[in-house]
Amino acid sequence: MISVSMTVNGKAVSAKIDPRTLLVQFLRENLLLTGTHVGCDTSQCGACVVHVDGKAIKSCTTLAASCDGTSVVTIEGLAHDGVLHPMQEAFRENHGLQCGFCTPGMIMSAIDIVNRKGHDLDEHTIREELEGNICRCTGYHNIVKSVAAGAHAMAGSK
């Protein structure tokens, strides 16, 4: 067992863990933050995307131990005082989700896209940037709309 400490959604947490604990297991099993999901074994579906030190990463392909000392934000950490993040709101407004399983990863990736590419995103860019997030329900049509709308809204909320 080894010790890890990190900040998750603004709260300091620490625990003794088996070294083979993945970040996603640490979040789901130790912290009971079950909004981050696991949809594949090969680092492709993106249901597990969270932000570590402000950057989107796949928490199923990162050891919790490697995140010692970092600041992690999960889907549960986006809304503040009951006010949704503009990207969350955009997914709801544009019907960007159906079963909801890929949604947390989609939203975390979408915010990362905006952080990197700005607020004015064309369809081609959004589709390319969503390469690491698989959705089986929506055909991506409304996800693309959601990301574009959320990107604009994020500009307004700054």
Next chain:
Amino acid sequence: MSATGIGAPVRRKEDFRFITGKGQYTDDINRPGQTHAAFLRSPHAHANIKKLDISGAQKAEGVIAVLTGDDLAKDGVGGLICGWMIHSKDGSPMKAGGHPALAQGKVRYVGDHVAVVIAETLAQARDAVEKIHVDYELLKPVIDMAHATDSGSPVIHDVAPDNQVYDWHLGDKGATEAAFAKAKHVTKLDIVNNRLIPNAMEPRAAIGDYDSGNDAFTLYTTSQNPHVARLVLSAFIGIAPEHKLRVIAPDVGGGFGSKIFIYAEETVCVWAAKKVGRPVKWTGDRTEAFLADAHGRDHITHAEMAMDDKGHILGLRVKTKANLGAYLSTFSSCVPTYLYAPLLSGQYNIPAIYVEVEGLYTNTAPVDAYRGAGRPEATFVIERMVEVAAREMGQDPAAFRRKNFIKSFPHQTPVIMAYDTGDYGASMDLALEMADYKNFGKRKRDSAKKGMLRGIGFSAYIEACGIAPSAAVGSLGAGVGLWESAEVRVNPVGTVEVLTGSHSHGQGHETTFAQLVSDRLGIGIDQVAIVHGDTDKVQFGMGTYGSRSGAVGMSAISKALDKVVAKAKKVAAYALEASEGDIEFKDGRFSVAGTDRSLAFGEVALQAYIAHKFSGQDLEPGLKEGAFYDPTNFTFPSGVHICELEIDPDTGVTTIERWTAVDDFGNIINPMIVEGQVHGGIAQGIGQALLEGAHYDANGQLVTASYMDYCMPRADDLPSFDIGITTTPCTTNPLGIKGCGEAGAIAAPPAVINAITDALGHENIAMPASPQAVWRAAQKSLHKLAAE
């Protein structure tokens, strides 16, 4: 239309929990004292188990139990079942081999369940699985269904010595042969419908829990139909009687058919919970989903279509081999038979049809319903045939279709179905206009100038949804009735809980069902809760599949709402001191006709519960009504999809440039949600046509067992879609709904392949039309062009 009533694009009520990470999927649930299960799966496609040594695993750290097929047998736990009896041409019943939840002496596909380890942690369970030693006697596997019945083929199940499950037929053979005898043109085609792996993003999971104090079980599971799961686990597998078994299907992350079925893993978890005296949790990983979720499609077909000299279709004959895999999954037998052959008339007036279907065992994962289930296979056959026939006869494919469209309703096809209503020409007109068909030639020339091949393809599909009248499906072999139930509970303050047997796993029932209530009772949707997915709360239900929750599930709610309104009128009459016949109910108020005396819905609800204004002898207190709705016919959504694409002949990459979908779903409750269903269906259909295909090697190893090799549609594989709607309300249910859940997946594949073959100059191509396959075909086309 009110803001939250029928027809409004209401934003989904369920979304808040999903976008904030507060959904409760099965794996998000943890029970006190929970243990973890890991399965040992067969690495071989076909083998006898000579010896199974579990002693090493039993001694491993953290292990609580190691259970095998012998333990199941000792406990009298029955095998998994197939719930639809199909009879062969000769009247003999289908040959269903045993399907134990853990292997009993033999394994029949890679991924078959051999044993389970239950341990304190998942890592310990998985470590211990590797300490089980199995002595396998390898048998030759049957992988290629085309040769499954060859003499000398290995036998997968003793009950089916030639690996044939059934040899079934439908239609009038004599009439069809007569039609072909007078044909002026016959189109013939060999068609493969590729095998798919459903890939709902949430892998299957289950938690079994046993309460020894009450001798009662609870199963949390990723199911589209928890009541059916309870019925099968009780009545056939024998886990516990129904009143001692509660099945909860909480938030479910997509199903597409694959979560209809009752699987080995959930059976084992609920059974093992009692054996180990603690909750047992299993969560599949993606590899397990690839190996052991029921797959879809997998047909090989030869079809022939007869035309007169003008291009009127005279007859159709179809011969199909359907791969059912190593075991008969829950509804597998009906998919290539009654969900397939009756749809082969498509949108066309075809006087004579004869269909033969052979169901076959192979040493591959079980094959069962996947989005569309039989109907995509039928649509692919008829829409490829029609396209090729039009081309062979030198006719415009749209005009050829229009000539053969059914134009008067109701229409009885030669293969069971009686279409109630439709206007296929209207959908075709709108689709052609939206797709700018008349300027396609110019776009094709522009592509050619860039060295690209452009093609256009049509698909005029029909499906049979709202499955289905119970007596009708019973006469065809179904083991259950396919009605739906609903209960509407009005609370004393006028809020409403609707308990439904339908199950939502992405469809948005919490919103659309509430819209129906809002519309009928004149209350806001925030006053309505939709309760589903728990057998202890909802009395019974048949679940969600086959695009049935609107047409059947909501019809049941509608019926219950009728009863609620009728009862409330009685209450209102007492409260308003008027005669019941004078009470009118409109916009959420009960009023006395011709007066200004009225009560709001909530006030009447309160009166019903306080019961001060009437005597119990005259009227029962309370306001709660239930209904079972059994449909009188299938519903028949239809539409026209047009795919326009461009092929890069140097690489074979196909890019979809335009997608036009015009659908007739009858009346629509929430257009936003309906469009979302269409988008998702098209994406899966394009996936089948261009990207996806399960591939087993000759030894029965699944080559496409992860996203490294199974090509899932990603955002940049797909275009945005242009959606149009035409409406002919269904005439056989109270809401006029036809259903929309599967349309895209049914319509899309032939549209894509028709477009590719158009671009390539009529070269036949198999699905998935991968870059490699298209490149090869394009090289042939280019050589042919050069030679001309």
Next chain:
Amino acid sequence: MYAFAYQRPATVRQVQSALGKHEDAKILAGGQTLLPTMKQRLAQPSALIDLGHVAGLTAIEKKGRNIVIGAMARHADVATSELVREAIPSLAALAGGIGDPAVRNRGTIGGSVANNDPSADYPAAVLALGATIVTNKRKIAAADFFQGMFTTALEDGEIITKISFPVPAKAAYVKFPNPASRYAMVGVFVSKKGADVKVAVTGASNEGVFRAEGLEAALKAKFNPKAVEGVAVDGSNFISDIHGTADYRANLVSVMTKRAVTKALGK
């Protein structure tokens, strides 16, 4: 995953000593290939030595006519580095096309090169640009480094610390991604410096990344996409799988080379 010991040293020297202490220890860089492999129980290292906190491995610098990239530079860092974008835009573009955005935020150049996956992108750049791999022990020329699929010149206890890329006159990388995995099914990196032209191909061969000498000769004669036409690509040792047979991959090598040359010419 199988159980393993975990160590997070702070210096390269400590890494070396940790490697010495554990038989079958593996270095964990970005983990984007190693961890999925371990999750599938296809690798069973006794220990993981995490480079995440080792000082001095992430810098991206210009040294003379070379761009020198620390082994722990993430793909996203290389893709967005102003230095790289200006000096070797083809390398920045290559890095920006590896995996997906989340993978690029973890995966590292050192990890990719050390692993020498036959469908990885970086090896093509390293070979075509004639880079030098710097380890804790020595400098290795690209031509000597890659020794067939998943095999490199690295010895036990040897750790890549940085990779030095000479700045080419013209260069471009074009890949044809595997439709499912999105790894390179064929990736061609073309570079030109003076009269020298190098063409490195990844994804295609059973031997891993290789230099396409026939194409190089043709392009040395005339650096033009047309020069590629008529050069036979020998696919006899190419990978054949469900996504592409050897002859299809051979075709893709020609097509991607043409496109890379066109791109390198800025057309």
